[in-house]
Amino acid sequence: MAALYEGYTLCGLVPSQNRTNSGIQGIEAERDSDHVIITDAFRSVTLYKVSDQKPLGSWTVKQGSCLTCPAVYNAHTKEYVTVSDHKVIRIWKEDDVLLDKTFKATVSSDIWRVHCVAGGDPVVLFQRGAVRLLDTLLSDPQQIVEDFLAPDETIRWSTNIVAETQQFVIFATEKKGDNFLYLQKVEPKVLQRYRLESEDSSYFPLSFSASYRDELIHLLYLYPNGHVYQSVISVWSLGADEGSQTLSLPRNLLLALSVDEDKLNAASALLLDEAHVAVVGVPHPSAGTGKDFLCIWNINFQTLQAGKEIAGKIFGQLWCYSKKLFIPHGKTLSVIPYGCTKSSLASALGKLKQSTIEETRPLVSVPSWNNILHEDKTQPTRTQETRKLRTTRKSQLTPSLTVEQVLELIKTAPVEEVQKEVEGLFSRGDIQDLTQSVGQLASSLVSRSLADTAFYSSTTLAQLVQSQSLCHSMCPDLIQLALEKKDYFLCQLCLQFFPDIPEAVTCACLKAFISMPDSDAEKMNLEPDSLSFMETLTSREHGQVGLQNGFNSSASLEDHSDVTMTKEDEGDKKSPPPEQSCPVVLQKAVLLNEVLQTAYSDDLLLPHLKDLSSQHVLLFLQYLHFLYLKYSQEPQSHGYRSPSVTQIMDWVCLLLDAHFTVLVMTPEAKGLLLNLHSFIKSQVRLFSELGKVEGGLQELQHMKIKQDMGQYSIEVIELF
Template sequence: MAALYEGYTLCGLVSDKTLSTSGIRGLEEERDSDHVIVTDTTRSVTLYKVSDQKPLSSWTVKQGQTLTSPAVYNPHTKEYVAVSDNKVIRVWKEEDIVLDKTFKATVSGDVWKVHCAREGEAVVLFRRGAVRLLDSLLAAPQQPIEEVLAEEEAIRWSTSIVAKTQQFVIFITEQKGEHFLYLQRLNPNSLQRYRLEGEEPNLSPLSFSASCKDEYICLIHLFPNGHVYQSVISVRGPAADEKACALPLPRSLVLNLPVGEGLLEAASAVILDDCHIAVVGAPHPSAGAGKDYLCIWNTNFQTLQAGIEMAGKIYRQLWSYSNRLFIPHGKSLSVIPFSCPKSSLASALGKLRKAKTEESKPPVCVPSWSNILHGENAQPPKLVETRKMRSTRKTQSALTTEQVLELVKTIPVEEVQREVEGLLSRHDLQDLQPFLGQLALTLVSRSLADPAFYTSSSLAQLVRTRCLCHSVCPDLVSLALERKDYFLCQLCLQFFPDIPEAITCACLKAFIGLSDVDAEKLNLEPDSVSFMEAIVSKHCDQVGLQNGFSPTSFEDSSDAIGAQMRKQDKNAPSSLEQICPVGVQKGALINEVVQMAYSDTFLLPHLKDLSSQHVVLFLQYLQFLYLQYSQDNFAQMHTFRSPSLNQVVDWVCMLLDAHFTVLVMTPEAKGLLLNLHNFVESQVKLFYELGKIEGSLQELDKMKVKKDDGQYSIEVIELF
């Protein structure tokens, strides 16, 4: 069956004062499935990395100008294209900063949208129905633009599709309550016009979505009464231009959504695959009217596959890219991953048989010594029951999930552990995913209500299944901090992708405040501890440093304040000795926090709650990591459970932003700030030298004459 997974927020929305629109004009996929560009309804275009939930770049037009077409990404030229004030086409690259200084061209007609299919060329669709290739239009921006549409006809929706090496521009228009579909072929250039069947009583479609399969284009349109129709159009080119007479476009009812007594107002539907569509803004069949849901429906069997309630206002906008749904609702733009396995009647009814597992294999035959010594005449070997077979046999008579859920509310800790272990030993763990969240909630609620009850091992086992997240069990991390179960905290930080910034800072405060003596008694993840043991080892070479910082450059610094500080602190241990300010176990816990995803806006207020002593200690540890990462042999001991250099630098910046005034006034922090200042200077010097090398290489590349060197050659370039 299709499934919707735990979603997350990509960005906030700045809606208009009337709250009639989301504030987003369009959302397009960029270079790959992890990058999207969002265009707002006013002046800005923002590039986001979806997995990090962070903006990478943003561009804005001048005050008084307005973006009238969503920005698109052209993968062939690696450029962005947008339209401002209906007639100004703007083209820029990612490294451009000021949008007004980039290329722009004013055309002679009002533009509706710019489309750029993944395997096609960028095309411009004008408001009066004309279509031009972007390159040919920019070559002659003031070329005359013909009017294809009638006087009272206006475009309502459009898209571009590549099918069978042909590129199509599809747009739907409305004229006096009637809707028409235009199919524009680019090569050869031809246009077909179809008339869409109406819906009684004079209802206009709420949304359209199109996809291509083989030689056919599939179009679905959703009406306010909940009817979802499908029309199929052949991609085979017509003999002549058929725009003069509108051909009737047949349709078939593929879905009848439950709408209650009223009509849908802000619903939208998109095609996911051949037999699944996603619908937002329609009520759930079992929830009744008044609530908006995101649902995945199977159109082959008319079944609801998955559903999630969407909080806040729905704006009739829904995008689908690379198994992710992008939905503006309320005050946020949410990303919800989904999966749509191959459709069958068994899967639609939820009765699809699982693939045969190891438990269904024949029993293992263990040969005996008699058989080996005496050959085939010996007795046949006995069938030996394996451990997995015994586990399967036991679970066949085990309690149901509902019985286990009621049982753990009253039984002792030891029995809870046995029940959880028995439950997790079942082979159908994925089928138990919803129940595992309920089980964790029950155990956490009982632990909060009863101070004498706490099942650390059971909760850790549930976290390791990767079926939980912070949204499913929001009190789990707080409970672990309250019970000082730092091992469970570490597991949650590793496996939960949606921990809020407030909880992250609470964990950081608890970890830093933990004494090294108490930390050494903890039993933590071996991988994280082994990384700390390796990085604090005295066998590490402390001489050859990279990233622009070395003892020589540090000692040769001409900073007068630095010389004075070194003179005062001759007897103090130098930072270059690289003594770790925290213990191994404590450092392993802090590393988990450093690797957490966060938003600067939400993290800064919580970081200010740290005391000056904790901030100084944390900065000293981050400085220690920076020095260790600068060593030649660091790459050999880098492991999975270790923060990256970028994460270390980001946290340094966040701490300085949150506590700069306090640090300047703290005597213990002066030497630390001086060292960090020297690190920055050395990095600037390094990148300055790299810039000079880059310029030299570019000049050499320009001077190089292309010649045929044969099948094998060695070329040496000397830089003076």
């Protein structure tokens, strides 16, 4: 089963004036799974950290030049490589500021692409079909490169694959309506040409996708009529004597997607794994016309697994890195995470048997339906059975309902019966596709609960969330339902287990938690370990008064150098600070801790934080101040699901950014702001001292170590 999760915007686009393309030439992976480099169709290359949705660097060629090749990242040298004006190779590092002042070399022939994949060296593909390793080409940039293609033959697509220790460059060409595929082994150089079978329309494929597994190259291509084909090529079948002949490339039809009367113009198909294909720009089977979708199809069973409507114009471009799909549409580039589980017919039907320890039992000579269904090795005699045992056996002989039957049951059955059947479903050992089953069950339960106010099964929903096979994208109304029902235990579980909660939902939870009356909060039953942590934290007495984690609570008033102190204040300064008490009840504090640990993006969270009232912001800041003081006084490993100091500081900054003007104008916030100012200054001092220590350690590391020290020596080291 496959699923598309909640997406987010990585950056804006500047499409061309005629709106025929997105303005992006290519997206390539960088140093790790969280960094990509994006080359626009004009003059710029930008490095992005995907999780932060922020650019880390950007490089632009001068006016009059243009980039003609997507930039790639060479992991061996930690350098970026691109091509401008078809013939100028440019190489630079991340700390370089101006692209025009970095290394560049002009070659003798036009370049089509530079390719570089993990585990391989950069290779250059020229427009006439020649292939060179980048290092070999740079040793003599003006070397003559051969022409492999006919004068009227044009490259339409290319990629680079590393198979074991060999590098291969694959590119597809078009010549007067005929389509060809070239497989080039880089070292030793072996080139093989294949002819692609033509469709009735004789159109060139809209998109290609290639992957390597099991010593085979799997090529996927989509035609304008919606047909998706796959061809398989063995990389070890290439021989030096085969390069002069053109071979026929067999193909298999994987999907025959339905299209409108008009042929597809902007669409793309991408192979995700051996069983799933992502398709964009093809009409959804059950949606109306005029809507664009991103879909994941299972090619083994010809089934649509997941679909997401995409707003704005689709340009037929799609990239995939680290379980994330990158799709430009309208004026934005979106990142959509996805998940694919291993598919089989047995798991699709819910009949795949799980291995257990009990399978070590000896085999019986005659099959028994009772043994197969219930794994009963022996059966007690009727005279040994009590009334209770007979009742138990009768319930065991009742066949368990399938997922489809339980889904139908949820629509009409009472809460108790639904809860019983869902528990029975989870106790079975033949439910393999748990992600699909949990998502369907949760959606059905939430839909009925929203339609029927008398129906609500908190225990069943909590069980589904705790299975860790559910996320917010699969059931987006679950948290809102829990808030309406004031089921804060379920809210806590969702905050713990859901990795994709939107910032608007996080703020809705925060507003509900902090505005809850204390009397209602004290009646709640929450996760025991998180309650135990808060009970321990609030019951601790002050330890020794000193500098802990860079902060001394007794000296906090000394930091207010810009505040005129009265005699009464000076008298208070000499007395020890009072014991800091938690401004909220324990149950409310536990729920606020869950909010602090939820993933978010600053830019998306700030607008929603502004909806909080000044009283709620003040109370939340007081609680954050309390947490920081407790952590500073007793720095040690904290309990289960406890927020870190960094998370506390980040939320303080977010709240101050969102409500600074209101807080400055609120008299009740004056003392709190002064206290926050003092511990922020202490953090600055702490990191300053840590920076000095780091500098000293670096100096020690860079010092030249004398090899012969003798039996006794005295050495004086001056760091500053």
